[in-house]
Amino acid sequence: MAAKINMNPERNPMPAQDAKARGKNFDEVTYGYSEATAIDEALRCLSCKHMPCVSGCPVNIHIPEFIGKIKEGDFEGAYQVINKSSSLPAVCGRVCPQEVQCEAKCVRGIKGESVGIGRLERFVADWHNAHANGAVNKIEKNGHKAAVVGSGPSGLTCAGDLAKKGYDVTVFEALHTAGGVLVYGIPEFRLPKAIVKKEVENLKEMGVKIETNIIIGKTLTVDELFDMGFEAVFIGSGAGLPNFMGIPGESYNGVYSANEFLTRSNLMKAYESDPVTPIMKGGKVAVVGGGNVAMDAARSALRLGAEKVYIVYRRSMEELPARKEEVEHAIEEGIEFMLLNNPVEILGYHNPDDRRDPKNGFVTGMKCIKMELGEPDENGRRRPVPIEGSEFVLDVDTVIISIGTSPNPLIKTTTKGLEVNRRGGIIVEENGATTKEGVYAGGDAVTGAATVISAMGAGKIAAKAIDEYIQSK
Amino acid sequence: MYKILKKEELNPTVTMMDIYAPFVAKKAEPGQFIILRVDENGERIPLTIAGYDREKGSVKIIFQIVGATTKKLNMKNEGEYIEDFAGPLGVATHTDGLKKVCIVGGGVGCAIALPIAQKLKENGCEVTSIIGFRTKDLLILEDEFNSASEKLYVMTDDGSYGREGNVCVPLNEMFDAGEKFDMVITIGPLIMMKFVVEATKKTGIPCTVSMNPIMIDGTGMCGGCRLTLIEDGKRVTKFACVDGPDFNGYEVDFDEAMARGGMYREFERHAYEETCNLFAKEGK
Ligand SMILES: Cc1cc2nc3c(=O)[nH]c(=O)nc-3n(C[C@H](O)[C@H](O)[C@H](O)COP(=O)(O)OP(=O)(O)OC[C@H]3O[C@@H](n4cnc5c(N)ncnc54)[C@H](O)[C@@H]3O)c2cc1C
Ligand SMILES: Cc1cc2nc3c(=O)[nH]c(=O)nc-3n(C[C@H](O)[C@H](O)[C@H](O)COP(=O)(O)OP(=O)(O)OC[C@H]3O[C@@H](n4cnc5c(N)ncnc54)[C@H](O)[C@@H]3O)c2cc1C
Ligand code: SF4
Ligand code: SF4
Ligand code: FES
Ligand SMILES: [Mg+2]
Numbered sequence: 054m055a056a057k058i059n060m061n062p063e064r065n066p067m068p069a070q071d072a073k074a075r076g077k078n079f080d081e082v083t084y085g086y087s088e089a090t091a092i093d094e095a096l097r098c099l100s101c102k103h104m105p106c107v108s109g110c111p112v113n114i115h116i117p118e119f120i121g122k123i124k125e126g127d128f129e130g131a132y133q134v135i136n137k138s139s140s141l142p143a144v145c146g147r148v149c150p151q152e153v154q155c156e157a158k159c160v161r162g163i164k165g166e167s168v169g170i171g172r173l174e175r176f177v178a179d180w181h182n183a184h185a186n187g188a189v190n191k192i193e194k195n196g197h198k199a200a201v202v203g204s205g206p207s208g209l210t211c212a213g214d215l216a217k218k219g220y221d222v223t224v225f226e227a228l229h230t231a232g233g234v235l236v237y238g239i240p241e242f243r244l245p246k247a248i249v250k251k252e253v254e255n256l257k258e259m260g261v262k263i264e265t266n267i268i269i270g271k272t273l274t275v276d277e278l279f280d281m282g283f284e285a286v287f288i289g290s291g292a293g294l295p296n297f298m299g300i301p302g303e304s305y306n307g308v309y310s311a312n313e314f315l316t317r318s319n320l321m322k323a324y325e326s327d328p329v330t331p332i333m334k335g336g337k338v339a340v341v342g343g344g345n346v347a348m349d350a351a352r353s354a355l356r357l358g359a360e361k362v363y364i365v366y367r368r369s370m371e372e373l374p375a376r377k378e379e380v381e382h383a384i385e386e387g388i389e390f391m392l393l394n395n396p397v398e399i400l401g402y403h404n405p406d407d408r409r410d411p412k413n414g415f416v417t418g419m420k421c422i423k424m425e426l427g428e429p430d431e432n433g434r435r436r437p438v439p440i441e442g443s444e445f446v447l448d449v450d451t452v453i454i455s456i457g458t459s460p461n462p463l464i465k466t467t468t469k470g471l472e473v474n475r476r477g478g479i480i481v482e483e484n485g486a487t488t489k490e491g492v493y494a495g496g497d498a499v500t501g502a503a504t505v506i507s508a509m510g511a512g513k514i515a516a517k518a519i520d521e522y523i524q525s526k
Numbered sequence: 527m528y529k530i531l532k533k534e535e536l537n538p539t540v541t542m543m544d545i546y547a548p549f550v551a552k553k554a555e556p557g558q559f560i561i562l563r564v565d566e567n568g569e570r571i572p573l574t575i576a577g578y579d580r581e582k583g584s585v586k587i588i589f590q591i592v593g594a595t596t597k598k599l600n601m602k603n604e605g606e607y608i609e610d611f612a613g614p615l616g617v618a619t620h621t622d623g624l625k626k627v628c629i630v631g632g633g634v635g636c637a638i639a640l641p642i643a644q645k646l647k648e649n650g651c652e653v654t655s656i657i658g659f660r661t662k663d664l665l666i667l668e669d670e671f672n673s674a675s676e677k678l679y680v681m682t683d684d685g686s687y688g689r690e691g692n693v694c695v696p697l698n699e700m701f702d703a704g705e706k707f708d709m710v711i712t713i714g715p716l717i718m719m720k721f722v723v724e725a726t727k728k729t730g731i732p733c734t735v736s737m738n739p740i741m742i743d744g745t746g747m748c749g750g751c752r753l754t755l756i757e758d759g760k761r762v763t764k765f766a767c768v769d770g771p772d773f774n775g776y777e778v779d780f781d782e783a784m785a786r787g788g789m790y791r792e793f794e795r796h797a798y799e800e801t802c803n804l805f806a807k808e809g810k
Contacts, residue, residue, distance in 0.1 A: 227745045229563055229570070229610040237747075266612035268745055272549045295749040297763060304754055304763075304782050306789040313748035321569060321742065327800070329569040329594065330742070331793040414785030461746050463768065 059096035062165025067172055072385040076355050079241045079324050082382060086169075088128070091176040095123035098168045101160055106170060109158035112510045114138045116155060116170055123173060132181040135174060140213045140513075141206055143182060143248045145506050146175025148239060148345075150376045154506070182251060192259060195219030197523050200283035202269045202464070205233020206505045207289035207496030209256060210512030211519070216259040218520050223283070224256075225267040230320065233291055234497075235505070237320040238312070238346065240353050243379070246319075270463035275471070275492060284526070285491045285519045288479060289512060292497035293461035297454055298341070302399030307333055307416035311342070311350040311455035318353045333451045337361040339419050341396055342455030343373040346502075348380065350453045351388050362388045363447065367395040367424050367437045391447070393424040395439065399452055418446045458502055468492070476501060485515030486522075493519055527607040528562075531584050536666040540590050540634055541600050542576070548583030550575075550613045556641035557619030557736070557772055560585065561744040563610040564598045571595050572741045572767075574638040575614055585611075588637030588666070594797035601805060615744045616771050619711065619734070621645050626652045628700070628707045629675070630693050630722050632714025633659060636667050638736060639713045643674040652676050654707070656696050658718070662687035693718060694725045701729050709734060712775065716784050723775035733775035737766045739786055753786070754779040 068084040069075075075082055086094060098120040106116045115134050122131035135142045149155075151171035159167035199215050201208045204226040212222045230236050232249040257263065267273060269290070278286050295310035297303050309317075314332070317323045321330035338354040340347050343366035355362045364383070366373060369392050373380060384390070398420040404410035423443035426435035460477035470489040472480045478499050485493040495511025497503055532544040550560060559574045577586035591600050602608060619642050627646055631639035636657045646653050655675040659665050660683045671678050679696040680688030689695070693714075706729075712722040713736040726733040739751045746768035753770075755762045755777040764770065 227612065228743060229612070266610050267549065268612060268615065271615060272553060272613065291747075294746050294765065294768075297749065297752075299763075304752065304779075304786065306786060310749040313742065313750040316742055316748050322567070329567060329797065331790040331797075411788070411791065414782070414788075461768075463746065 057096065058099065059093055061097065062161075064097065064166045064169040065090045065094045065172075067169075069382075072382075072387075075242065076386045079356055081245050082242050085179055086172055086176045088126075088180075091123055091128075091173060092126065094169050094173060095120045097161060098124075099160060105158040105160060106155045106168075109155040110138075111154065111504075111506045112138045112513065114155070114174070119177065120168070120170075120173060123177065128177055128180040129184070131177045135177060139506075139509065140210050141252060141505070141509055142174050143178035144206065144235060144244060144252070145509070146171050146173075146178055147244050147248075148376075149506050150504060152377050182248075192217060193219055194221060194260075197221065198223070198283045199285045199287070199519055199523070200225065200278045201287045201289065202275075203227075203233060203289040203291055203496075203498070204231035204253070204263065205289055205291050205496060205508060206235060207498075207508035207512040207515075208233065208287065209252060210509045211287045211289065211493075211495070211516045212261045212512075213256050213259065214513055214516030215519060216256065216261045218516070220520075220523075221260070223262040223264060225269055225273070225278075226263065226265045227268040228320065229265050231263050231265065233289075237316045238349065240315065240319055240349050241324070242352070242356065243349065268463070270467040275464065275468040275489075279491065284523050285493065287485075287512070287515050287519060288464060288487070288492065288494040288498055289496045289508065290461065290464055290498045292458040292502040293477070294459055295454070296457050296459055298396060298456060300396060300398055302401055302416075303454070305399055305401035305416045306414050307450055308399055308452045308454065309333075311340070311346045311453055312458070314350050314453050315346070315353060318357065324353070324357060332357065334358045335360065336450040337363075337448060338451040338453065339363045339365050339391075339396075339447055339449040340453045340455055341365050342457075343368070343375060344455065344457075344502075345375045345379060347453075347455035348375045348383050350455055352379075352383055352386060354451065354453065355386055355388060359451070363449070364388060364390045365394050365396060365419075365421060365447070366390070366392050368435070369393055369426060372434060391421075393426070393437065394421045395424050395437065396421050396452075397444065400446065416450050416452055418448050419452055420444055420446050460498065460501070464498075483514075484518035485511060486518060491522065527609060528611040529607050530602055530604055531582075533602075533604045536588065537664050539664065540588060540637070540666055542586060542588045542637075543599075543602075544579075544584040544586050545608065545611055546583055547585045547611045547613075550585050550611065551578045551580050551583045554578040554585060554614045555618035556621070556645045557638075558614035558616045559744070559771065560587070560611055560613030561615060561741065562587075562599075562608055562612070564595060564602065565609050568598065568609060569595050570610075570742055570744070572615070572738070572744055574736075575641065576637045577641055585613075588634065590634040593794050594801040597798065597801050597805075612744070615767060617769070619645075619736075619772050621649055621651070624649070624651050624708045626654075626707050628654045628656070628697070628710045630697060630710060630712040630714070630718075631655070631657045631671075632693060632712075632718040633664065634666075635714030635718075635736070636671070639711070640667055640670055640674065642711060642713075643671060647674045654700070655679070656681065656693045658682070658693035658714070659687075660684065692721070694721050697722065697725050701725065707731050712736075716780055716787065719775065720780040723778075723780075727776060734772050735775040735778060736771050737773055737778065737783060738771065739766050739783060740789065741767050743767070753783050
């Protein structure tokens with residue numbers, strides 16, 4: 054039976070919490086499609102023979118096939134299709150920058166809106182998690198041991214794939230909770246921590262061991278992992294240290310890196326009513342930067358009780374690198390975008406008469422300069438140039454800097470033979486092999502800050518290569 | 527979970543614990559630290575490794591009860607467990623090649639200084655130690671310092687034990703008498719370290735300080751532990767958890783570090799009161 058096609062040019066809207074209400078809580082912003090809406094949305098898919106959408110997905114999920122199953126109401130079947138290519142669909146369905154990936158290639162996007170592929174993926178994953186009976190297929194062990202460093206999406210995926218192949222896998226994580234950026238970076242209102250926890254639980258059920266509080270390069274070195282009997286090591290240690298701007302005043306109290314602010318809020322639960330880890334709440338907050346991380350910091354600050362939150366970004370709306378949906382949500386929630394502005398100095402309080410004045414050393418404002426877009430640079434992006442004499446002071450008491458990260462040198466400096474590029478990223482071949490035998494790497498530790506799905510894809514590729522490497526030994 | 531093998535009160539505000547953490551014990555070196563969480567919902571706090579027994583797999587911590595988390599930690603008893611204990615973190619204190627060193631410790635900072643003194647002594651270095659406390663009741667580790675040092679000066683602010691005065695008194699006397707050291711290593715309250723640095727500066731002897739900014743992850747991920755060094759007139763940002771905690775005392779911007787250490791004073795006072803109330807209730 055050929056199902057009828059839904060020719061509505063617009064996709065089904067995503068039900069969401071009211072913008073005013075949600076600015077005050079950390080509950081998930083969007084609710085997800087119902088079964089009926091999911092089927093209705095699935096019926097917009099034309100099941101194109103040449104499947105352009107699939108080429109837009111970094112892990113090539115068989116999109117028309119899983120959507121086809123939704124059309125038939127076979128949601129578990131849809132899940133099984135996705136599961137062949139992705140191990141974190143509940144996560145990617147929520148946080149993938151779909152509009153520049155799969156959905157960008159969807160033919161329905163030519164005249165109207167593309168199929169809501171990400172939303173459907175999320176629906177299928179949530180449906181599966183709510184209905185799955187939890188029974189895991191017994192996996193036969195193959196007697197080989199592999200180690201994974203870091204429990205972000207790349208590490209979790211690599212561990213899962215190796216476990217499915219029968220490996221005895223141990224994940225070593227520096228922090229006290231597994232999940233990487235999914236637990237310390239991306240906030241609850243965008244990615245509920247219960248989802249990440251569930252993914253980690255699933256891995257444990259498959260026999261993956263997760264050792265938290267182990268910092269590779271400090272507690273144990275990569276070479277010691279080999280001594281302990283691991284035959285291969287995957288490094289998925291993430292993007293690393295936050296960058297600062299190098300302008301005066303960055304050490305004043307109230308200046309955070311986005312990593313610190315989000316870690317305090319998410320991992321350390323500073324958003325709860327009586328938290329044990331402090332964070333600056335309330336007041337006026339400026340977030341410097343325009344990526345997903347900046348949006349998350351801004352929207353978290355708002356929910357923590359800020360009276361005013363600004364995004365200060367040196368280019369224009371068009372160049373804003375954050376996901377479109379997040380920018381729209383941020384605007385709806387009342388975050389003010391101060392585009393074409395660049396901070397030049399952070400101002401702080403000094404009482405010359407009283408060294409013990411408790412306000413000493415706290416932020417009082419941020420001096421910015423207005424920018425205009427000049428000639429395009431080698432990447433075709435128009436370069437922002439300062440407008441002389443346009444400085445002004447933004448009245449804020451918290452500044453959150455979100456201008457990227459540079460790789461953490463901890464593993465590199467303690468692992469002989471592991472080479473990194475000029476920017477500090479681990480050098481790998483196409484299959485994830487590093488310059489050191491038996492050591493593979495992927496995710497942000499290789500590429501610099503990227504996306505969940507690309508990290509996951511790298512974990513998959515490396516798992517395959519590790520299997521081939523160990524089996525051929 | 528990490529078992530508390532031993533607990534001992536060194537004085538009414540300072541407690542020592544041996545924790546079973548074999549991975550940490552195996553690698554620990556003087557000058558490094560750990561990060562712990564007392565329970566599942568606890569905050570992460572750093573404490574220096576005050577000793578270790580590689581064979582037993584134990585790590586010694588010595589902490590002063592100053593706020594909510596150290597209070598909670600102190601409520602734990604021998605045989606009980608703490609939730610998380612990660613390390614060893616930071617760069618170990620450089621002790622190689624040092625022949626004659628002066629160690630200046632203040633308060634609970636002495637606990638951090640002791641393993642360094644012991645290691646130096648093991649290496650055949652001649653150690654002079656100055657340890658200072660507010661008053662006699664707060665004195666800790668005198669015997670241990672005695673056996674690790676050729677010469678030991680014990681100071682109290684109020685003169686209730688040892689000599690009266692701060693740690694700079696004997697230090698300046700030694701400098702005035704022309705005593706030379708390869709290095710002065712100082713660990714204690716920021717204000718004390720600042721004065722030790724100032725006193726040492728006129729001699730040209732290198733001076734290492736151990737910085738203790740507020741930390742969270744301790745792995746170089748958050749940047750919260752940053753401090754400013756002034757290197758050749760240029761201000762340079764460093765992360766204490768990965769670049770330190772030891773730094774060249776002549777380069778550290780102490781005033782900034784002091785301001786940053788007080789960032790959450792309000793919050794901390796409230797949290798401490800809450801914790802005390804909680805234990806008072808549980809006690810009943
Ligand atoms: C706030 C924020 C929002 C984001 N939003 C999005 C989004 O909406 N969509 C999207 O696709 N991407 C987003 N990203 C990017 C995405 O999260 C990352 O690209 C992805 O998580 C990278 O995965 P990974 O496995 O490489 O590393 P990570 O997720 O960074 O995990 C690395 C793990 O390794 C651990 N580790 C590090 N060093 C060691 C060591 N020496 N020993 C042991 N463990 C170690 C770390 O503690 C961490 O748990 C966001 C990132 C941030 C910070
Ligand atoms: C590398 C390092 C080594 C340390 N070693 C020792 C040690 O061996 N023994 C010891 O008694 N203390 C040590 N400290 C200090 C110890 O971490 C703090 O006293 C402790 O965190 C206070 O926690 P609290 O909740 O009990 O007190 P709070 O009331 O929360 O804080 C009291 C003061 O402690 C400091 N502090 C608070 N939270 C942190 C934090 N997360 N990280 C660092 N400082 C903080 C602040 O200056 C604060 O004003 C060390 C700190 C660092 C950075
Ligand atoms: S994983 Fe991301 S890119 Fe791939 S289909 Fe799903 S939403 Fe699209
Ligand atoms: S391109 Fe769009 S319409 Fe065509 S198969 Fe993919 S999702 Fe369906
Ligand atoms: S404590 Fe986070 S970077 Fe040092
Ligand atoms: Mg505290």
